[in-house]
Amino acid sequence: MAWKETNVFEERMKFVVAWKRGGWSLTDLCHEFNISRVTGYKYLEQYELYGIDGLKDKSRRPKHHPHQTR
Template sequence: MDERMEFVAACLCGEDTMTSLCERYGISRKTGYKLLGRYRVEGPSGVEERSRRPHRPDIQEGSNF
């Protein structure tokens, strides 16, 4: 099982507090809540690695605003 899915499963079963689970998995509470929220909205695909690449290309030199 993927480590992110293990984290979500532990959260959902009420195994421990969010703070202690985040410490155990080495993530911030903000990230923990983000992963749990994505799982609740999108299911297992919500916790998969996402691209960090910008959604729009850089502004080209010489382009007019």
């Protein structure tokens, strides 16, 4: 059996769309998507604050390095 290929952004969008449609408790929806409730709240908050762009992955690269030469 092949592994299911998923795109993180698409899965986050599906999560938000399912929440907006209603009919789910957050606990059940998070269980369905196999994420924690903390992560579910984070996705919803990012969507409310930044829209679709809030669901995209952010760079983990530091913005500043303390030992950078100028």
